Amino acid sequence: MNINEKIDFLNNRARVSLQNRCPYGPDVDLSPYIKFENRLKEIEDISLLPENVIGRLKSFGIDLGDTSKSSGYLQIDNNLVYKKKLYPNVEILSLKEALNDSYFVENYFWNLIDVGQDKFTAAAQLYGQGGYVIVSKENSVTEIPVQTCLFIKDTEVFQAPHNIVVAEPNSVLHVVTGCAAMPETVGLHAGITEFYVKKNSTVTFTMIHDWSKATHVRPRTAVVVEDGGTFINNYINLNVSGLNSMQSYPIVYLKGEHSRTFMSSIIVGRSNSYIDLGSAVKVTGKDSSAEIISRSVSTDSSKIVSRARISSEAPGVKGHIECRGLILNDGSGIWTVPELDSNVKDVDLTHEAAVGKLSEEVIFYLLTKGIGRDEAVSMLVRGFLEVKVPNLPTLLEKQIKILMESSTKFL
Amino acid sequence: MLLDIRNLTVEVEGKTVLKNLSLSIGFGETILLMGPNGSGKSSLIYTLMGHPQYKIKSGSIFFKERNITNMSTEERVKLGLGAALQFPPKIYGITLRNLAKKLAKNDAEIDSIASLLNLTKFLDREINVGFSGGEMKRVEIFFLLLQKPSLALLDEPDSGVDVENMTVVGNAIGRLLSNSNNSAMKKPSGLIVTHLGYISRYVLTHRTYIMQNGTIICYGPTENLVNDVLKHGFDWCIKCYDNRVSCKMVGE
Numbered sequence: 001m002n003i004n005e006k007i008d009f010l011n012n013r014a015r016v017s018l019q020n021r022c023p024y025g026p027d028v029d030l031s032p033y034i035k036f037e038n039r040l041k042e043i044e045d046i047s048l049l050p051e052n053v054i055g056r057l058k059s060f061g062i063d064l065g066d067t068s069k070s071s072g073y074l075q076i077d078n079n080l081v082y083k084k085k086l087y088p089n090v091e092i093l094s095l096k097e098a099l100n101d102s103y104f105v106e107n108y109f110w111n112l113i114d115v116g117q118d119k120f121t122a123a124a125q126l127y128g129q130g131g132y133v134i135v136s137k138e139n140s141v142t143e144i145p146v147q148t149c150l151f152i153k154d155t156e157v158f159q160a161p162h163n164i165v166v167a168e169p170n171s172v173l174h175v176v177t178g179c180a181a182m183p184e185t186v187g188l189h190a191g192i193t194e195f196y197v198k199k200n201s202t203v204t205f206t207m208i209h210d211w212s213k214a215t216h217v218r219p220r221t222a223v224v225v226e227d228g229g230t231f232i233n234n235y236i237n238l239n240v241s242g243l244n245s246m247q248s249y250p251i252v253y254l255k256g257e258h259s260r261t262f263m264s265s266i267i268v269g270r271s272n273s274y275i276d277l278g279s280a281v282k283v284t285g286k287d288s289s290a291e292i293i294s295r296s297v298s299t300d301s302s303k304i305v306s307r308a309r310i311s312s313e314a315p316g317v318k319g320h321i322e323c324r325g326l327i328l329n330d331g332s333g334i335w336t337v338p339e340l341d342s343n344v345k346d347v348d349l350t351h352e353a354a355v356g357k358l359s360e361e362v363i364f365y366l367l368t369k370g371i372g373r374d375e376a377v378s379m380l381v382r383g384f385l386e387v388k389v390p391n392l393p394t395l396l397e398k399q400i401k402i403l404m405e406s407s408t409k410f411l
Numbered sequence: 412m413l414l415d416i417r418n419l420t421v422e423v424e425g426k427t428v429l430k431n432l433s434l435s436i437g438f439g440e441t442i443l444l445m446g447p448n449g450s451g452k453s454s455l456i457y458t459l460m461g462h463p464q465y466k467i468k469s470g471s472i473f474f475k476e477r478n479i480t481n482m483s484t485e486e487r488v489k490l491g492l493g494a495a496l497q498f499p500p501k502i503y504g505i506t507l508r509n510l511a512k513k514l515a516k517n518d519a520e521i522d523s524i525a526s527l528l529n530l531t532k533f534l535d536r537e538i539n540v541g542f543s544g545g546e547m548k549r550v551e552i553f554f555l556l557l558q559k560p561s562l563a564l565l566d567e568p569d570s571g572v573d574v575e576n577m578t579v580v581g582n583a584i585g586r587l588l589s590n591s592n593n594s595a596m597k598k599p600s601g602l603i604v605t606h607l608g609y610i611s612r613y614v615l616t617h618r619t620y621i622m623q624n625g626t627i628i629c630y631g632p633t634e635n636l637v638n639d640v641l642k643h644g645f646d647w648c649i650k651c652y653d654n655r656v657s658c659k660m661v662g663e
Contacts (some may be wrong), residue, residue: 375426383505
């Protein structure tokens with residue numbers, strides 16, 4: 001199949017799938033968001049961006065003041081703002097550029113996610129614009145994370161970039177993605193992201209979300225890990241600005257022997273957000289290991305569904321799921337769904353789940369130490385949300401700590 | 412008087428744990444409170460700290476001339492009460508250093524007090540998670556030294572502490588209750604709950620109270636009472652009290 005044949009095939013399959021509802025999360029009517037005139041524009045001069053957009057990006061850790069230092073990709077609505085490459089061993093392309101390469105299209109474009117999976121994948125293929133492609137070179141280690149940012153500025157925007165990350169054998173790559181929106185925008189985000197973690201490579205992917213109250217978020221992510229490879233997923237949604245609904249269920253295919261994944265999600269539900277987030281691992285490579293950790297905190301009238309699934313079809317597999325939920329007030333709620341399955345006997349799969357409130361004994365203890373009640377609660381929530389994610393560069397760990405500190409103050 | 416407890420009766424889930432208890436502690440005084448298991452010693456500490464499960468049925472508590480009987484824990488601590496609990500909970504997600512930073516003047520103070528209590532290597536661990544009994548005692552005293560209360564309530568600071576660390580704990584409590592710790596203020600007072608009395612070898616106390624069935628049955632100079640109790644057991648005290656021999660004169 002050449003490039004055009006594959007794209008025709010994908011488009012045809014997408015067209016017949018535009019009505020397919022996703023089995024999870026609330027349905028979203030696509031019609032207000034989909035506009036045929038959407039075409040990716042490139043903004044040459046970023047200083048032309050409105051002041052408030054620059055401010056919002058800054059609050060999110062994206063400083064446009066000195067783009068010469070940023071290595072990465074910034075997309076606002078459907079405009080490509082910049083794509084910069086500073087590290088010698090990391091290639092950063094726009095999807096558009098990468099799609100000229102037939103090898104790339106054949107091996108990496110929609111190979112892990114079915115374009116007909118649901119209306120969101122279908123719409124992403126037919127109407128989505130933009131997306132980044134990051135490739136780390138064989139035998140290379142890049143400690144400084146590549147930063148990408150997907151931002152919704154205008155209202156009624158459908159933003160669905162298609163991102164592809166390839167770690168060539170024996171390479172180490174860190175990617176950080178910040179996704180945010182201007183307050184009061186009504187948007188639909190359905191980014192597609194595919195990761196190809198080759199033999200003995202390590203990829204860490206940190207995704208930080210902070211949308212706006214009216215945004216619907218439906219990212220679709222899939223990862224394949226080859227022999228000896230490691231994929232670390234670190235999802236943080238402290239939901240400071242709220243969101244309308246979110247549903248996502250990333251899947252990692254541990255195909256290689258001795259491959260490994262660690263998937264962490266930290267979620268705070270506020271106002272009346274509905275969040276249905278899962279992490280799935282399918283293991284077919286023997287002697288592989290998977291760990292899924294989720295920490296959810298519900299406040300106001302938010303609802304959180306926390307899914308996790310490890311399926312094993314290979315011997316020597318170790319897997320563990322830990323789902324913990326903290327309900328801060330009546331009217332909000334958390335539903336945990338941990339699932340384990342195996343069709344071979346030589347596996348060690350376990351899960352633990354707990355949902356509840358903060359312990360009064362623990363609060364009392366902190367009160368006796370002179371910590372006020374509000375501060376005690378906030379310290380405990382902050383502590384609850386702390387997950388030690390392996391393989392992250394120290395600098396990134398520090399940045400995440402600062403973000404967590406400032407974003408959990410109000411809890 | 413720094414602390415004045417008058418005829419206090421307290422219930423937990425409908426069960427009386429303190430019965431018509433009266434006790435007072437003056438400024439700069441340290442007293443020892445002994446008694447068999449279940450006699451109500453820890454209940455007194457929880458009640459003084461304002462634990463919500465401990466319901467005061469009658470009587471009153473005055474601290475620094477203020478009636479704190481119905482005061483919240485937060486306000487009591489602000490007023491100068493502090494406690495080292497016997498069984499502190501595990502605090503997941505909060506390290507010793509996180510909490511210490513909220514209490515200490517500066518990082519140097521944290522480091523020096525941690526070192527005094529052999530806790531330096533514990534500073535970045537979650538509070539009490541995987542700690543031994545003795546380590547938890549040291550953690551409690553560590554926080555009290557940072558809090559600098561005017562009245563320190565210490566619940567069994569010597570139980571579960573190994574021989575090597577007994578001196579460490581004893582010296583730390585000595586420092587907590589001495590002037591040097593807080594020179595600008597009046598010398599702090601202490602209420603030390605113990606059932607073995609080891610701590611009395613390290614800390615100078617003004618007198619000892621014996622508690623049984625939720626009330627004080629006897630008091631006297633520490634040296635005599637602790638020795639008598641260790642020699643004859645609490646039964647001896649109880650018999651003495653039952654015979655209404657003038658216990659209060661013991662050792663005098």
